[in-house]
Amino acid sequence: MLHPSISFARIIQQQLVSPKFSAIKDIVRHMGAMQAQDAYAAQFAIASRLNKRVKEIDIEKAYAAREIVRTWLFRGTLHVCAPEDVYWMLALAKERLWKTMQTQWRNAGLDEKTMAGALASIKKLLKGGQQVPRKQILEMLTAKGIDVSNHRGTYILNRAAYEGLICFGPKSGKDFTFVLLEEWIPKPKPIPRKRAVEMLFNRYIESRGPATLKDFAAWSGLTLTEIRTAVKNIEEHTINDQAYIFPKNYVLPAKGKHPVLLLPAFDEFLLGYGDRTVSIKADYEKEVYKSLNGIFSYIVVMKSAVVGIWKRTLTNKNVTIHIDLFEPINATQTKELQNAAKQYGEFLSLPSTIHIQQKKAVSTLRDGTK
Structure with a gap:
């Protein structure tokens, strides 16, 4: 079931709000490894x-x-x-x-x-x-x-x-x-496997916690037996019958502004976990997970939960962002979506057109950024 506090904590650790890194190499190192099936989405x-x-x-x-x-x-x-x-x-x-x-x-x-x-x-x-x-x-x-x-x-x-x-x-x-x-890349001295498992686990929790051992096992492909053998003194906190492991010295935020996010396909916000239900309603999963061909859609996140999907149409002169929302949004959220889409256009060095579709309304917003 949805758990906005856990999901918001993950957004913070994943550096999706108030990020602390400015160098590309530093955020990749922080995340350990990032999904890159879609090379452009990974960028x-x-x-x-x-x-x-x-x-x-x-x-x-x-x-x-x-x-x-x-x-x-x-x-x-x-x-x-x-x-x-x-x-x-x-x-x-x-x-x-x-x-x-x-x-x-x-x-x-x-x-x-x-x-x-x-x-x-x-x-x-x-x-x-x-x-x-x-x-x-x-x-x-x-x-x-x-x-x-x-x-x-x-x-x-x-x-x-x-x-x-x-x-x-x-x-x-x-x-x-x-x-x-x-x-x-010059080859360094090998790292003992047990130590490598521990290193990967620590990197995972610091970049994606709160998470469960099963989340880490699903993401890494390692067995729970090997993980428990390599990683000692794990401190777990039970929330909604789930045993979560938190980053060191982390305090779950009681309040905070939940950002409106346009995230790419295969993003670690969802694919970084075995259990994604804290961040997406069951009714929306089939829209996001195209399980028959292994495709995960680009997603819209509000209040730390997935509320829609999006796709892009590129030309040499413009990017059109088509947003399909699963539930209605207000004027403030619409403006924040427009800003997020504008930032995506800036990432591509293109002006953007934003087409928003929700249950009973359609709006098109344009940004003239050049």
Whole structure:
């Protein structure tokens, strides 16, 4: 059930209100790892958590400067993390996923000999600091007689990432490139697994608490048994029959202004937890979670709860933001939505048009920002 105080506390820890970080690399490090299935949504997720305005191009520059890294991490999903974290996080994620992934590879007809050949070819192609788009890598593999159809190409890139061979590099035009991970980010000394679990848990609670052990297990893909073995002296507080773990020295706010937020698809505000019911009503879940194809919509948050979804339509001259609300809002909230949409346009360096639809009313607001 909805719990606005818990949800508001998460908004604070996730830096979605009164953020304390100004550097892109610092907010990513604070969050530990951030969902990045949708690369452009992830860029806005980062920008939404900073105390200064940054643009889409600034996030792309941070990738190019090796201040942040995008690769496959927890649960077999793309994430953004800090460069100093990528190796130990890969090691944590790989062990739990390996059996599942190997089954997928075998079912796709990718035996170990084929995989080894593909990875050797990718390494040769990228060696010496080469930054190569996905399409070109797959074309090279095809030319060598390796079938990359029906997700095989993705499986090969997954394998290369979890082996620590590749990660995403900077953009080349409109395309994201891949680079050799050890050329891009020097490999540090390994961290013992138990210590790594504890580090990830602490980072998670500080950036997403209050949360439960099950929330952390769902987000990280680790087992509760391993978590309880690695993390000692956990102090839990029972609220609504749920045992929550709070960040250190944290006091749940009794009052505070709940911001109106436009958050991107796959945002950690929802995907950072196994149990999302404190922040979204059950009646709205089917609108937000497109579970059949794994898509999570862009969301509207008011009073620390999800109250709608949104999408964008881009042209070279304008971004139109279509907002579909699940419940009516007042004039003040409409103005705050307009401001949030304007900020999104500024992030894209485009003027914005905001189209708001609710139960019995439709309004269109325009911002002339250039």
